[in-house]
Amino acid sequence: AAAALLLLAAPAADLRTFTPDVRILPPSSSVRAGYDAVDEEFxxxxxxxxxxxxxxxxxxxxxxxxxxxxxxxxxxxxxxxxxxxxxxxxxxxxxxxxxxxxxxxxxxxxxxxxxxxxxxxxxxxxxxxxxxxxxxxxxxxxxxxxxxxxxxxxGVDANAAIEDRLPLVLLVLAVVTYLLLMLVFRAVFLPLKAIAMNLLSLAATYGVLVAVFQWNLAGFGYVQNFVPVLLLAILFSLSTDYEVFLLDRVREEHLAGASDVDSVAAGLTRTAPLISGAAVLMVAVFGAFMLAGILPIRQLGFGLAIGIALDATLIRLVVAPAAMRLMGRWNWWPSSRRRTPAAPSPTLTGVTR
Known part of the structure; x- marks a missing residue:
């Protein structure tokens, strides 16, 4: 699964961005028609x-x-x-x-x-x-x-401004996500795994976006420069939400005494319907953006739909549980103790009877 995602991410190395010009409008637009007439005549x-x-x-x-x-x-x-x-x-x-x-x-x-x-x-x-x-x-x-x-x-100066600040944006996202997940789950390595999977999913989304909208499969040649930034913020956040849903349930099973394998299996089984249902809904909503006549909205909607689909399938159903299975007891380090179910109290048992 990771190899497939890396293969999808490969075109992202050729990502080129620019500000929108009048060609983002459909040919039926009067503004686009006027622009094309100037190009043709002058x-x-x-x-x-x-x-x-x-x-x-x-x-x-x-x-x-x-x-x-x-x-x-x-x-x-x-x-x-x-x-x-x-x-x-x-x-x-x-x-x-x-x-x-x-x-x-x-x-x-x-x-x-x-x-x-x-x-x-x-x-x-x-x-x-x-x-x-x-x-x-x-x-x-x-x-x-x-x-x-x-x-x-x-366009060139806008690209430069975005590129200068993008590493800082990514660093802030990663640090805040790591600290919050570490505090919630009291684990050192799980947040690192979550961030790595988010980046892998995001890179695959960028790669598909480049292949469709830049490599002339959709006939344009570049990606609108604000689209990758919005995809980074939105997809990173949604992926972290999915991770919290899954890990919270796995942690409950783990603290209740289940083994590492059983806790992951139970957590995945019980959260999969929630994650899959939410993903289907959001893919349908964002996919509808593809019906818009303006190209930047189509690129944004396509990127969000692809990113969520990849995250809810390959990431949550394969990469996440497989990674937790391989990490074993290191998932919860240093707080790896489990609670064992307490024996029923005689008084409570009598009252229950």
């Missing part, structure tokens, strides 16, 4: 340029800063995967200044350069172009500063 990438704002200490027209801005324009236009740079490089010439209102600020100290890529904002080539644009704008001389934005920059 070239792909026109609707999502990389925006560079250049700011000088003095008015740019007729100054050294204006000359540097024109040179920057030419450097950007020469980068790979650039369709064009708006406005034209001679925008700051006196004859064209009346047409510069859209690109030149009122105080004439700032100018906007729109670098139009030759692909969608989320494409790998456009992300590489953003890196090149930022490298080019970092070489400006003193007195000029540049800020890079646009849809591609938003």
């Amino acid at each position: 070239g792909r990438g026109t609707a999502s340029p990389i925006v560079v704002v250049v700011r000088g200490e003095e008015p740019l027209p007729g100054s050294a800063g204006g000359d540097e801005a024109r040179r920057l324009h030419d450097r950007l236009a020469g980068l790979d995967h650039v369709r064009r740079v708006d406005p034209p490089s001679d925008l700051l010439e006196p004859a064209l200044r009346p047409a510069a209102g859209h690109y030149l600020s009122a105080d004439r100290r700032s100018i906007v350069l729109e670098v139009v890529p030759d692909d969608h904002a989320s494409a790998e080539s456009t992300r590489a172009l953003l890196t090149a644009v930022r490298a080019a704008t970092a070489e400006l001389p003193g007195g000029l500063t540049a800020i890079t934005g646009g849809e591609t920059a938003e």
Whole structure:
């Protein structure tokens, strides 16, 4: 079972994320139709340029800063995967200044350069172009500063922010889960097993999500960047709930005097209907998200349904009891003593009779 889950998790190593763009809408949407029309008539990438704002200490027209801005324009236009740079490089010439209102600020100290890529904002080539644009704008001389934005920059920076914080989120989840389970069950190793199984189930869910929505089986190419974070929080919590249901019943049997094998078997038998029933209900609810027309909701619902289905079957029915069987008496270490049923009191026996 663990090998099967690891096999499902393998595609997760190729996980790529990005912010949602207009393609998350169905083709029947008027917004999507307008976006596709712009792409078709004016070239792909026109609707999502990389925006560079250049700011000088003095008015740019007729100054050294204006000359540097024109040179920057030419450097950007020469980068790979650039369709064009708006406005034209001679925008700051006196004859064209009346047409510069859209690109030149009122105080004439700032100018906007729109670098139009030759692909969608989320494409790998456009992300590489953003890196090149930022490298080019970092070489400006003193007195000029540049800020890079646009849809591609938003997606790349959002990914970076999530990636920077995701290890901390995972660490907090693991530590809090471990401490709570350790206090509840008074055991050192059971919480570690629970966390390991949660991570295994989550990795398998990510792998299936990548295979369906990123490897072009559903025709998109990446996963919405907030979906893995939500899946981590929700599935980790639900998996811990299932673990508590199972372990609480196993512990009751164990404290009542049952052997390690018998307590696991009894706990599994008595909690399986509850866990399976709850899982079927949630898989049905989250699976209904697949009927939504917006792609991020479909990805989230699919991930939740797959994650819960894997957790309620392979994890709870196979991996969890097998792991407890292999751990034996170490499940409850250091509090591994059992209570033996007390002998009936003569007085109570007489009263009962």
